[in-house]
Amino acid sequence: MTIDLRLDPAEVALLTDLYELTVSAAFFEHGFNDTASFEVAMRRMPPGRGFMVAAGIERLAEALEEYRFDAAAIGHLESLQLFKPDFLEFLSKLRFTGSIRAIPEGTIYFAGEPIVEIRAPLIEGQLIETLALNQLGFASIVATKAARCFVVAGGRRLVDFGPRRAQGADAALIAARSSYLAGFHGTANVLAGKRYGIPVFGTMSHSFVMAHERERDAFSDFVSSFPALSTLLVDTYDTVHGVENAAAVGAKFREAGVKIQGVRLDSGDLHELSRKTRRILDQAGFGDIAIVASGNLDEYRIAELTDADAPIDAFGVGAALAVSDDAPAADFTYQLVDYKDHGRLKTSAGKISTPGRKQLFRAYAPSGSFFADLIGIVDEGATTVAREFKPIPAKTVQLMETVLDKGRRIMPRPTLAAARERLMNGLTALDARYKTIRRPAEFPVRQTAALGALVISEKLRADKRQD
Amino acid sequence: MTIDLRLDPAEVALLTDLYELTVSAAFFEHGFNDTASFEVAMRRMPPGRGFMVAAGIERLAEALEEYRFDAAAIGHLESLQLFKPDFLEFLSKLRFTGSIRAIPEGTIYFAGEPIVEIRAPLIEGQLIETLALNQLGFASIVATKAARCFVVAGGRRLVDFGPRRAQGADAALIAARSSYLAGFHGTANVLAGKRYGIPVFGTMSHSFVMAHERERDAFSDFVSSFPALSTLLVDTYDTVHGVENAAAVGAKFREAGVKIQGVRLDSGDLHELSRKTRRILDQAGFGDIAIVASGNLDEYRIAELTDADAPIDAFGVGAALAVSDDAPAADFTYQLVDYKDHGRLKTSAGKISTPGRKQLFRAYAPSGSFFADLIGIVDEGATTVAREFKPIPAKTVQLMETVLDKGRRIMPRPTLAAARERLMNGLTALDARYKTIRRPAEFPVRQTAALGALVISEKLRADKRQD
Numbered sequence: 001m002t003i004d005l006r007l008d009p010a011e012v013a014l015l016t017d018l019y020e021l022t023v024s025a026a027f028f029e030h031g032f033n034d035t036a037s038f039e040v041a042m043r044r045m046p047p048g049r050g051f052m053v054a055a056g057i058e059r060l061a062e063a064l065e066e067y068r069f070d071a072a073a074i075g076h077l078e079s080l081q082l083f084k085p086d087f088l089e090f091l092s093k094l095r096f097t098g099s100i101r102a103i104p105e106g107t108i109y110f111a112g113e114p115i116v117e118i119r120a121p122l123i124e125g126q127l128i129e130t131l132a133l134n135q136l137g138f139a140s141i142v143a144t145k146a147a148r149c150f151v152v153a154g155g156r157r158l159v160d161f162g163p164r165r166a167q168g169a170d171a172a173l174i175a176a177r178s179s180y181l182a183g184f185h186g187t188a189n190v191l192a193g194k195r196y197g198i199p200v201f202g203t204m205s206h207s208f209v210m211a212h213e214r215e216r217d218a219f220s221d222f223v224s225s226f227p228a229l230s231t232l233l234v235d236t237y238d239t240v241h242g243v244e245n246a247a248a249v250g251a252k253f254r255e256a257g258v259k260i261q262g263v264r265l266d267s268g269d270l271h272e273l274s275r276k277t278r279r280i281l282d283q284a285g286f287g288d289i290a291i292v293a294s295g296n297l298d299e300y301r302i303a304e305l306t307d308a309d310a311p312i313d314a315f316g317v318g319a320a321l322a323v324s325d326d327a328p329a330a331d332f333t334y335q336l337v338d339y340k341d342h343g344r345l346k347t348s349a350g351k352i353s354t355p356g357r358k359q360l361f362r363a364y365a366p367s368g369s370f371f372a373d374l375i376g377i378v379d380e381g382a383t384t385v386a387r388e389f390k391p392i393p394a395k396t397v398q399l400m401e402t403v404l405d406k407g408r409r410i411m412p413r414p415t416l417a418a419a420r421e422r423l424m425n426g427l428t429a430l431d432a433r434y435k436t437i438r439r440p441a442e443f444p445v446r447q448t449a450a451l452g453a454l455v456i457s458e459k460l461r462a463d464k465r466q467d
Numbered sequence: 468m469t470i471d472l473r474l475d476p477a478e479v480a481l482l483t484d485l486y487e488l489t490v491s492a493a494f495f496e497h498g499f500n501d502t503a504s505f506e507v508a509m510r511r512m513p514p515g516r517g518f519m520v521a522a523g524i525e526r527l528a529e530a531l532e533e534y535r536f537d538a539a540a541i542g543h544l545e546s547l548q549l550f551k552p553d554f555l556e557f558l559s560k561l562r563f564t565g566s567i568r569a570i571p572e573g574t575i576y577f578a579g580e581p582i583v584e585i586r587a588p589l590i591e592g593q594l595i596e597t598l599a600l601n602q603l604g605f606a607s608i609v610a611t612k613a614a615r616c617f618v619v620a621g622g623r624r625l626v627d628f629g630p631r632r633a634q635g636a637d638a639a640l641i642a643a644r645s646s647y648l649a650g651f652h653g654t655a656n657v658l659a660g661k662r663y664g665i666p667v668f669g670t671m672s673h674s675f676v677m678a679h680e681r682e683r684d685a686f687s688d689f690v691s692s693f694p695a696l697s698t699l700l701v702d703t704y705d706t707v708h709g710v711e712n713a714a715a716v717g718a719k720f721r722e723a724g725v726k727i728q729g730v731r732l733d734s735g736d737l738h739e740l741s742r743k744t745r746r747i748l749d750q751a752g753f754g755d756i757a758i759v760a761s762g763n764l765d766e767y768r769i770a771e772l773t774d775a776d777a778p779i780d781a782f783g784v785g786a787a788l789a790v791s792d793d794a795p796a797a798d799f800t801y802q803l804v805d806y807k808d809h810g811r812l813k814t815s816a817g818k819i820s821t822p823g824r825k826q827l828f829r830a831y832a833p834s835g836s837f838f839a840d841l842i843g844i845v846d847e848g849a850t851t852v853a854r855e856f857k858p859i860p861a862k863t864v865q866l867m868e869t870v871l872d873k874g875r876r877i878m879p880r881p882t883l884a885a886a887r888e889r890l891m892n893g894l895t896a897l898d899a900r901y902k903t904i905r906r907p908a909e910f911p912v913r914q915t916a917a918l919g920a921l922v923i924s925e926k927l928r929a930d931k932r933q934d
Contacts, residue, residue: 004530007474012472016658021669027678063471130655133632134636163601165601168602191481206803210806225492225497268816336674346673346676348734466682
């Protein structure tokens with residue numbers, strides 16, 4: 001007996017659209033299982049986004065290393081009475097034996113660019129489509145949202161307060177991981193702390209204050225239990241009065257040599273209240289008590305508060321981060337770009353895809369900033385491609401790297417800290433006009449001449465596929 | 468070795484904000500663990516919503532029945548060096564022994580109403596806050612989004628195509644379950660089909676067409692493998708040409724006695740293309756081939772298409788449903804309303820809460836429709852409350868029912884089918900002006916006189932808690 005939030009490793013293979021299985025069965029029956037390349041990309045930038053942050057590939061890779069249909073999964077598929085015994089037998093033995101190339105977690109990317117390539121026997125590549133999009137899309141969206149908060153926070157600490165607003169259990173874990181990757185100081189999520197080694201933070205609940213007959217008693221009880229975590233929530237009743245009570249309790253503990261860490265504002269006009277709070281605390285000799293703000297914060301609100309120099313030391317960001325509220329879903333695609341070593345593309349209205357296996361080239365100026373990307377064919381050399389950039393770059397970097405080779409890692413799993421550092425360096429190297437949270441400029445992304453020629457020739461081939 | 472998407476039952480207890488644990492430890496240390504009542508409610512209606520649909524309580528109840536901190540969880544908490552041994556010992560033995568009352572899944576509700584009451588020893592009620600909000604909020608939001616699609620679909624079939632856009636693994640399961648509860652015909656999600664007994668549906672992928680040299684060969688291969696599931700995706704290249712190819716393949720199979728089920732449009736102007744498609748199919752004698760539409764659909768777009776009488780038989784709804792894109796997070800609260808049998812409330816700016824244990828009363832007219840709700844005190848009788856409605860209702864129903872009693876079910880777990888039927892009846896009984904997807908009227912919700920009096924007296928008590 002287990003519970004419904006649970007997800008067994010063997011159940012992950014069933015976390016898929018039915019058509020992945022029926023299409024795979026039809027491929028199997030008709031002898032289609034040569035090597036195929038599928039590409040994950042984002043069709044267009046979400047509203048207001050000038051850059052995106054890659055995330056999620058390591059969780060996906062881990063799932064693929066253990067990918068299998070166990071007896072219970074096969075039994076369920078059999079019960080649907082859709083699949084023939086030889087296909088179910090094939091599935092029961094199937095493992096992910098493909099190779100994955102990806103831009104590493106923490107890399108900045110833009111619409112249209114190849115983020116991940118899955119190169120595998122056609123059926124393996126097909127079966128994992130739903131899982132790949134489900135995992136990669138949200139991880140990247142929420143990392144991007146967090147990075148936008150980081151950009152405007154100006155060094156103030158940011159903490160993920162989102163678990164209660166996240167869309168289910170897995171989303172809470174992904175949001176904690178992605179936001180730490182994007183520069184957050186930590187998370188409130190204890191399980192994410194355990195899994196990813198992320199620092200965990202917490203303040204105090206309104207219920208703690210409400211369960212006490214007097215607010216001062218609540219503050220005293222909490223400080224005596226958790227002196228090192230004593231951030232007092234001052235807005236259960238009147239906020240200013242609450243700050244005065246916190247200062248009074250702080251004075252009592254100061255005599256005993258105990259220092260209150262901070263106060264937290266969770267409602268009202270955070271700018272005005274933070275100024276009043278700072279003044280009360282300073283006048284009581286508590287210049288070192290930090291002010292933590294929370295309550296309907298997002299990158300826009302954080303920017304307003306930091307632009308106004310509100311005396312806030314840390315922000316707790318909840319719902320807006322946890323669901324990426326102004327861009328909760330992005331248009332990620334998973335396209336067959338190559339089968340039997342021939343390019344493939346679709347030409348649907350507004351959904352045309354780019355054929356062929358690719359590499360992503362990034363041009364750096366002598367200053368260290370990057371100024372343009374070129375999407376090229378997988379085996380174009382960086383030196384050749386460098387000549388297509390204007391001006392000629394000081395350095396051209398190939399961004400896609402091998403993550404899994406024949407289903408297995410060839411390098412140790414990169415750490416979350418490394419991804420975080422990659423993003424910090426990337427943000428430093430990205431011009432401000434792409435980083436701004438409102439009406440950012442469009443980063444220049446083009447195709448190399450060789451890829452452009454391939455697109456034209458494959459388009460002509462595709463047009464004949466309807467005859 | 469397991470994978471990162473996995474969630475063990477014992478890990479669920481760690482899916483919590485750190486403060487739930489620190490506050491609980493402080494309660495424990497200072498002797499606070501009497502009976503408390505916490506209430507889940509939604510502070511305000513999300514934009515454009517005239518009604519909400521309750522969902523998620525059964526998944527939460529299942530998690531609470533198995534709630535525990537196992538040795539690994541305790542070991543992790545110990546490693547944080549925040550908690551004293553006696554508290555960790557207490558946690559290791561803790562089970563959820565509380566009682567839960569809730570409005571049943573599929574019930575229509577409105578902002579401010581009590582949805583769930585957790586009545587338990589204070590620490591148990593505190594510890595489960597994050598989990599309860601995480602699970603109840605999204606399940607209800609996505610059920611509401613699905614119900615809005617159902618209201619405008621006018622009997623046309625709706626299918627959840629959202630797993631690839633959902634915010635992680637758990638969200639995909641919740642969305643499938645909640646959308647079926649709200650009248651969807653089924654889901655693409657195979658795992659959700661297995662867990663919840665929901666019908667699963669699938670069409671065909673673009674990759675299936677692209678892997679073939681000719682579109683007609685792809686259609687033939689698929690129909691021969693899955694005649695009973697043969698919905699052909701016609702927009703990989705030119706859509707109209709694709710429909711003609713589908714009709715040609717259909718004619719070939721007709722001779723062999725095999726009937727193609729449908730075609731799917733996934734891009735372009737769905738209204739215009741559906742008309743052209745219907746004409747081509749009808750002229751080829753395929754009046755019985757259904758048209759399935761998908762691609763950026765939501766309740767607004769579905770309403771446009773059904774208002775225009777577009778000849779579409781079924782809609783696949785993806786991203787907008789899976790993340791409830793225009794209302795991805797709602798303002799659900801989890802408030803301490805009662806401790807040691809005394810009402811509790813907070814009075815923060817804009818976040819004032821309502822004290823005391825409650826019951827929700829719904830007034831029905833002789834026509835069978837319901838016209839107003841009253842939030843009352845838990846032990847007010849329906850007959851007494853009925854007199855406060857104007858006009859006097861033909862029937863007054865008490866909506867909150869016991870789900871868990873002392874941590875255990877006293878009734879068999881209700882089926883998803885029962886929740887679905889409850890919502891279907893509720894939608895029939897709800898006036899059109901609250902159901903409309905644009906600018907709905909505000910449903911009348913008030914407090915009973917007795918609750919109003921309690922609020923005033925408890926507010927006076929709260930004002931003294933800062934002295």
